[in-house]
Amino acid sequence: MRTRPLKVALLGCGVVGSEVARIMTTHADDLTQRIGAPVELAGVAVRRPSKVREGIDPALITTDATALLKRGDIDVAIEVIGGIEPARTLITTAFEHGISVVSANKALLAQDGAALHAAAEQHGLDLYYEAAVAGAIPLVRPMRESLAGDKINRVMGIVNGTTNFILDKMDSTGAGYQEALDEATALGYAEADPTADVEGYDAAAKAAILAGIAFHTRVRLDDVYREGMTEVSAADFASAKRMGCTIKLLAILERAADGESVTARVHPAMIPLTHPLASVREAYNAVFVEAEAAGRLMFYGPGAGGSPTASAVLGDLVAVCRNKLAEATGPGESAYTQLPVSPMGDVVTRYHISLDVADKPGVLAQVATTFAEHGVSIDTVRQQGRPDGVGNEASLVVVTHRAPDAALSGTVEALRKLDTVRGVASIMRVEGE
Amino acid sequence: MRTRPLKVALLGCGVVGSEVARIMTTHADDLTQRIGAPVELAGVAVRRPSKVREGIDPALITTDATALLKRGDIDVAIEVIGGIEPARTLITTAFEHGISVVSANKALLAQDGAALHAAAEQHGLDLYYEAAVAGAIPLVRPMRESLAGDKINRVMGIVNGTTNFILDKMDSTGAGYQEALDEATALGYAEADPTADVEGYDAAAKAAILAGIAFHTRVRLDDVYREGMTEVSAADFASAKRMGCTIKLLAILERAADGESVTARVHPAMIPLTHPLASVREAYNAVFVEAEAAGRLMFYGPGAGGSPTASAVLGDLVAVCRNKLAEATGPGESAYTQLPVSPMGDVVTRYHISLDVADKPGVLAQVATTFAEHGVSIDTVRQQGRPDGVGNEASLVVVTHRAPDAALSGTVEALRKLDTVRGVASIMRVEGE
Secondary structure: OOOOOEEEEEEOOOHHHHHHHHHHHHOHHHHHHHHOOOEEEEEEEOOOOOOOOOOOOHHHEEOOHHHHHHOOOOOEEEEOOOOOOOHHHHHHHHHHOOOEEEEOOHHHHHHHHHHHHHHHHHOOOOEEOHHHOOOOOOOHHHHHHHOOOOOEEEEEEEOOHHHHHHHHHHHHHOOOHHHHHHHHHHOOOOOOOOHHHHOOHHHHHHHHHHHHHHHOOOOOHHHOEEOOOOOOOHHHHHHHHHOOEEEEEEEEEEEOOOOOOEEEEEEEEEEEOOOHHHHOOOOEEEEEEEEOOOEEEEEEEEOOOHHHHHHHHHHHHHHHHHHHHHOOOOOOOOOOOOOOEOOHHHOEEEEEEEEEEEOOOOHHHHHHHHHHHOOOOEEEEEEEEOOOOOOOEEEEEEEEOOEEHHHHHHHHHHHHHOOOEEEEEEEEEEOOO | OOOOOEEEEEEOOOHHHHHHHHHHHHOHHHHHHHHOOOEEEEEEEOOOOOOOOOOOOHHHEEOOHHHHHHOOOOOEEEEOOOOOOOHHHHHHHHHHOOOEEEEOOHHHHHHHHHHHHHHHHHOOOOEEOHHHOOOOOOOHHHHHHHOOOOOEEEEEEEOOHHHHHHHHHHHHHOOOHHHHHHHHHHOOOOOOOOHHHHOOHHHHHHHHHHHHHHHOOOOOHHHOEEOOOOOOOHHHHHHHHHOOEEEEEEEEEEEOOOOOOEEEEEEEEEEEOOOHHHHOOOOEEEEEEEEOOOEEEEEEEEOOOHHHHHHHHHHHHHHHHHHHHHOOOOOOOOOOOOOOEOOHHHOEEEEEEEEEEEOOOOHHHHHHHHHHHOOOOEEEEEEEEOOOOOOOEEEEEEEEOOEEHHHHHHHHHHHHHOOOEEEEEEEEEEOOO
């Protein structure tokens, strides 16, 4: 076994970074055995050097990340700063100085993954990023390596813990969105500004990264259709329950039936209680993968948190260090299929639509005609007086068969214009059947 | 990209082998892109050359596997023969001729893994075996690589599809063991001789392999405590339901609390319905992993079948071919911790015990005293007249707190000797809490 240590620069020392440093110290012997050489924390770049960092030698702390990367003895950099800059420039600097990179940065990889992967390949270096998607859940490596001989047709995942916590609370307690969000915030599951989570931006970034791996095609963040979950109501959960469903915020990546294009989207959806994703509770993440030969697989675990994310980072660190020793690199980005990403209108799905309608004869016929005119076939209709007892009004719940999203949304637009339709109370897609 | 193809010898062409050959042909372009060089099926060793094999060039078929390996141009051998011989000799021959190996052979790896891994390492070659445990579920690679920077403390898995199908039927329909087994046989989920599955031999082989990976320690098949599930009854399921549990045949691998030893066992156990493993239905497999930093992870998917197993084999083929091109090898066997494997008596668990007792005062006191004398603390007792209405007898269901298995089985032995105890109707461990 080699005795000269591999040297690691840690860029960022927040919740994840400090946990990475801690494990590198406490589990140094294990890491040495698994890598085949000792691994040494050679420097830690931070913004606030005065902050007390327990267990980290103060001599390692620097505010000059660039100088740390340029000093000439670093083998691997771990980027756990997050955000676009300075992370992007630092990763590029690392590659220019022969340093392989482990990153947990989903925003950066979703936005600039292509350029960063190209830079890694150009310099013959590794860029590993297991921690960027679904925290500790081994997902990037299984999809990229274990399923490398298979063909993935569909990925459907709960990839944001905050929103899953909120939706699970709404499901189990009957709470409304705001009440459940307040509880998530109080318990530390939601940030003070929850926009990135509840509007689906975080999930969309992960969806873009996963779609790239699943389909060997480049999917940009802008290619991902995105709808948040702030309008999901207690009434929606009641409707879902009547259908034997629950509601989850899903990232769904699909290969078209003809195999010639892909779609990527994030939105709340009803899924049957019998689906493995339905039983994913609290802030857990899970990703369901359908592959041609392997069939239906699911990966489940904590999607965030310092320790789980550090676990994923360290798994990558071991792999990258082993590659360094072997003077090899792991599988790089694979975008050889270059399939076009189709717009949301091409996605084939089902709608669950709640309408407030005039309570008089002929309304159902009018509504049904509108669906038929748009080529959308109705699965079930449930008609009832409104629960709030407003006179002369009824609610109509329509669940459609599968149809292109464009036809479904066109139907909804037309329904809004009917004089017997007072309003569209909610629209939700139905998935997982 | 290299244009000279990597040459593959396929050893065995049954359900899995023929599917591997089919995918290698139909997805040749994808495999080329993912490996970085074309991959060519250079020979197929079979026992019965006269059998018609659709899609395989008859010129590739040979009955002389050894000659195929020795001809000098093979880069990778895929062993899907199964069983100990001739698979073991052929794998050894492959290594002696510079050929890396992908194997799906759980029996061989559980029995002779150490020698085979040593041979691979000695020759600087790869031995990959994702398909040997839990079919298509990426499990070996995630545990060996993604969690390489973490410390696995516990693995609990449903790793045999046949027995899960039988237990799921018993749970959902109230059927007895024989009736559920008959259905499994009729549907092709159980073999004519189901011994290897229902007596837990298959699960024990997988448990030995998984324990080795999880704990970086060598666990032999003989080290795995094994109990089959043929005595699980409809009454046990009724008892389980009353406790909010179901029954699964589990492979459980644990690091002792002091970290100085490990245990490995396969037996039926009650687990709470809220546990992620409880909702694993039909012939699906799932493995629950608890790691120090990552937390609770679960991997779910089809555990057997030609296509899923072929998917796992091909994922390994891509990795091994990439390693060949890079003149490197993947992570080999890691047994550096060399922890001792403790006997079943040291396992700390809970018992659910059904006793047939005389229906008279003082019985409960006598039974409770017996538990106390063995240092086993009782959690709950439920006393009731026997459902078959036999006079003068009652049943007593005792659920214990956690205690060493030796103390629990000692208690049961002592209970059997009490004159008020007519018989011990069933004993089942309770896990997953």
